[in-house]
Amino acid sequence: MHQHLGEFYIDGRWVAPSGGRELDVFDPATGEPFARIAVAGVEAVDGAVMAARRAFEDWAASSVAQRIALLSRVEQGFQARQDDLCRAMSQEMGVPISAARSIHFGSGPAHLKETMRVLERFAFDELRGTTLVTREPIGVCALITPWNFPINQVVCKIAPALAAGCTMVLKPSEVSPLSALIIADILDEAGVPEGVFNLVNGDGAGTGQALASHPEVDMVSFTGSTRAGIAIAKAAADTVKRVAQELGGKSPNILLADADFPRAVTLGANRCFNNSGQSCVAPTRMLVPRARMQEAAHLAAEAARTARVGQPSDPQAALGPVATRAQFEKVQRLIGEGIAAGARVVAGGPGRPEGFERGWFVRPTVFADVDPSMSIAREEIFGPVLCLIAYEDEEDAIRIANDTCYGLAAYVQSADPARARRVARRLRAGNVQLNYPPVDRGAPFGGYKQSGNGREWGEFGLHEYLEIKGIQGWEPPA
Ligand SMILES: NC(=O)C1=CN([C@@H]2O[C@H](COP(=O)(O)OP(=O)(O)OC[C@H]3O[C@@H](n4cnc5c(N)ncnc54)[C@H](O)[C@@H]3O)[C@@H](O)[C@H]2O)C=CC1
Numbered sequence: 107m108h109q110h111l112g113e114f115y116i117d118g119r120w121v122a123p124s125g126g127r128e129l130d131v132f133d134p135a136t137g138e139p140f141a142r143i144a145v146a147g148v149e150a151v152d153g154a155v156m157a158a159r160r161a162f163e164d165w166a167a168s169s170v171a172q173r174i175a176l177l178s179r180v181e182q183g184f185q186a187r188q189d190d191l192c193r194a195m196s197q198e199m200g201v202p203i204s205a206a207r208s209i210h211f212g213s214g215p216a217h218l219k220e221t222m223r224v225l226e227r228f229a230f231d232e233l234r235g236t237t238l239v240t241r242e243p244i245g246v247c248a249l250i251t252p253w254n255f256p257i258n259q260v261v262c263k264i265a266p267a268l269a270a271g272c273t274m275v276l277k278p279s280e281v282s283p284l285s286a287l288i289i290a291d292i293l294d295e296a297g298v299p300e301g302v303f304n305l306v307n308g309d310g311a312g313t314g315q316a317l318a319s320h321p322e323v324d325m326v327s328f329t330g331s332t333r334a335g336i337a338i339a340k341a342a343a344d345t346v347k348r349v350a351q352e353l354g355g356k357s358p359n360i361l362l363a364d365a366d367f368p369r370a371v372t373l374g375a376n377r378c379f380n381n382s383g384q385s386c387v388a389p390t391r392m393l394v395p396r397a398r399m400q401e402a403a404h405l406a407a408e409a410a411r412t413a414r415v416g417q418p419s420d421p422q423a424a425l426g427p428v429a430t431r432a433q434f435e436k437v438q439r440l441i442g443e444g445i446a447a448g449a450r451v452v453a454g455g456p457g458r459p460e461g462f463e464r465g466w467f468v469r470p471t472v473f474a475d476v477d478p479s480m481s482i483a484r485e486e487i488f489g490p491v492l493c494l495i496a497y498e499d500e501e502d503a504i505r506i507a508n509d510t511c512y513g514l515a516a517y518v519q520s521a522d523p524a525r526a527r528r529v530a531r532r533l534r535a536g537n538v539q540l541n542y543p544p545v546d547r548g549a550p551f552g553g554y555k556q557s558g559n560g561r562e563w564g565e566f567g568l569h570e571y572l573e574i575k576g577i578q579g580w581e582p583p584a
């Protein structure tokens with residue numbers, strides 16, 4: 107267990123709060139608490155924000171070379187703590203240890219490397235006629251993160267914030283605080299200057315709101331539910347903070363008739379089940395030509411049956427439990443609603459998989475003949491549940507794909523690149539993926555509509571943490 111569990115990292119040192127509330131941290135494989143964290147109240151939040159405020163001027167004046175050197179040491183720290191980070195994630199949010207290593211861990215170093223690559227070439231100053239356009243760090247940032255990809259979600263905020271010259275207070279999810287404490291260790295050991303990075307733990311309603319409304323916070327970057335995103339934007343509005351939101355999704359996966367169906371369905375189903383379905387970009391609505399519904403249902407059911415659910419410590423497990431009791435109950439409720447609405451279960455279904463009597467394990471489930479109006483086709487389930495929806499023609503597929511309040515990701519499968527590109531241009535989503543490409547950490551990541559605003563990752567992420575200043579008359583008029 108982390109030696110500073112129950113403490114916060116403020117102004118370059120670990121601080122033990124006196125008294126105050128505590129929260130249990132639960133093991134999703136058992137449903138039992140295994141650790142306790144302290145909850146930062148208004149006073150501790152203020153201490154962390156003011157430390158970040160005091161550190162801002164110096165860090166904002168640091169050179170690009172200093173920032174790259176820090177990011178590089180942080181990247182080395184990640185490599186050195188790989189085992190600790192993977193074990194912590196596996197325990198706190200239930201990801202199988204093998205997936206923690208193969209899927210989760212790499213996102214940290216990858217974002218750090220991409221940020222360093224961008225920083226090396228980034229033009230902070232640009233002369234436009236007689237005006238200098240300069241990009242300056244926005245100030246003190248509150249970074250509020252969820253539990254589903256604990257490393258990715260934290261590092262894709264910390265790396266660009268440090269690169270921009272911002273100072274910050276991280277509040278990780280109360281569900282997954284252990285990996286974040288290790289990340290704080292890594293930053294400390296990398297020599298982050300006092301006050302530049304601070305960490306407080308706590309819940310959303312108390313700690314999160316105190317941060318989002320603090321007058322000395324200039325920007326909030328949030329990833330999580332649309333519900334919390336709205337509450338944060340309201341809390342930030344009184345002091346007109348910038349708010350970047352990466353929220354939920356209900357991503358369509360259009361299988362055009364010329365797609366390689368065995369590949370398109372199997373990979374699509376596996377991507378939907380990845381991380382036990384707890385991914386904002388999960389391709390949860392598979393759109394298939396009406397005549398191919400049965401074929402797609404058969405292939406997807408086979409993928410669900412072979413997706414191995416197991417204990418997080420089981421090296422053969424592909425899927426662990428979902429992270430919380432609330433998540434388990436939400437998934438069960440929506441599976442029940444799908445059945446009641448008349449969708450056809452072709453794999454999985456309600457309850458725990460056979461052999462699991464406790465913990466938040468869910469059966470990988472496939473619904474065929476789903477109507478786009480059903481709640482399983484409209485709500486973000488955040489569990490391993492795939493919906494197959496029939497379409498009539500390409501136009502109908504695009505209409506159904508865009509018929510959602512979300513717009514985070516979308517997927518198109520086709521043997522014809524020109525056709526796939528044509529469809530992609532018509533989808534109202536921030537990230538469109540054609541034929542399951544490898545992940546590109548330099549691509550913009552963020553959503554249209556109620557999936558949020560702003561873009562993370564690479565150069566796009568760096569811009570989020572910068573103000574733009576125009577200095578007119580920088581050059582005398584000709
Ligand atoms: N976009 C994404 O990657 C994620 C989406 N979700 C969606 O959200 C649903 C619920 O998951 P939750 O764990 O409840 O996520 P959540 O959105 O409540 O929690 C995410 C973070 O926001 C904080 N938070 C919550 N309410 C807040 C408030 N009023 N003010 C400030 N901070 C606040 C939490 O403490 C946590 O750090 C999931 O079923 C899923 O649909 C959840 C996690 C990640």
Ligand SMILES: O=Cc1ccc(S(=O)(=O)O)cc1
Pocket residue numbers: 213254255258384385386387545
């Ligand atoms: O939930 C958001 C999310 C999910 C996955 C990834 S990754 O590309 O697999 O790292 C990023 C963000």
